[in-house]
Amino acid sequence: MAIAPKTIAMIVGGVVLVGGGFVAAPVLGDLFTQSVAPSTAIIGEPVEFAVNENGETYGSPINDRVPELIVTRAEGGKTGYVRVSELDLARNASRSNPDPNAVYNIDVYESDGTTTVGTFRVTDDTPGPRDGFNN
Known part of the structure; x- marks a missing residue:
């Protein structure tokens, strides 16, 4: 049974996409966490009223x-x-x-x-x- 070149391209593209997601997930997670995490910059800093x-x-x-x-x-x-x-x-x-x-x-x-x-x-x-x- 022969596999059509279009099917092979779709499988390879899916593997690359999913594999790239696993590689990029930690970086994307860190970026997301920094943007939604409460700022700790004021802890230990002088407080001005x-x-x-x-x-x-x-x-x-x-x-x-x-x-x-x-x-x-x-x-x-x-x-x-x-x-x-x-x-x-x-x-x-x-x-x-x-x-x-x-x-x-x-x-x-x-x-x-x-x-x-x-x-x-x-x-x-x-x-x-x-x-x-x-x-």
């Missing part, structure tokens, strides 16, 4: 670094910033209060650290700005 006109840093905690004002949501839903020192003080007061239902309200500011936009309720189970790093 925005600075308001009063010289206070503000933003979200990152890489175990915490700015002076951290973003939060005030009662009523408005987004703003709480001063970490005020949050720590209220958390300490709440945890040392014998009343488990004690609530301490602290101000929520705009990024300027001066303009009040609402309040934030602190109870004995309110997480601190660094608690996410203690997993």
Whole structure:
């Protein structure tokens, strides 16, 4: 039985295509992984936060670094910033209060650290700005 030249060409082409795929797969996989993997460039790099006109840093905690004002949501839903020192003080007061239902309200500011936009309720189970790093 004779095999037609067209059939032989198709078989050879298929072998080359499949074999080339096996050879190229690791390279293509590396290229794809680099494009979709989360960037690790910020790990170990200095973290720079925005600075308001009063010289206070503000933003979200990152890489175990915490700015002076951290973003939060005030009662009523408005987004703003709480001063970490005020949050720590209220958390300490709440945890040392014998009343488990004690609530301490602290101000929520705009990024300027001066303009009040609402309040934030602190109870004995309110997480601190660094608690996410203690997993």
